Amino acid sequence: KTSSNRYLRLLAVSRLFLDNFKNIQSSWVTQGSYIGQLALLFGANDLGSTMMEENVVKAAGAQNRMNQEEMIRLIKDVDEIPAKRDTAYNILEIY
Structure with a gap:
């Protein structure tokens, strides 16, 4: 596993x-x-998505889950603007 710092x-x-x-x-x-x-402060501009079912990472032992409200809060807490997008990165809704 890669360290968080790296x-x-x-x-x-x-x-x-x-x-x-x-x-x-x-x-x-x-x-x-x-x-x-x-990561949003280190160059990422997309937090990804809430996972309905993520079997590959789960099979590897990761147990991380997040709902929409939690994701919105994390983004706002670093002074970014949360938005819902589609797979082509078209903005569907801004929170």
Whole structure:
């Protein structure tokens, strides 16, 4: 498992060098909600989604879950604007 520190540093460097990628998603499912939230300060601009059922990560032993209200709070707590999007990154609703 990659340390949280290393994950966040890699994310920040990725944002700098991969400037042709408009969106970088935080991996809160594997890293936990706190590190997922911090990732928004290290270059990620997408917290991802609430997981209805995520079998691959669950099979690997991760137990992280988050509902919509919790996700909105995490995003607002770092002074970002939460929004619901579709898979093509079209904004459907701003909270």
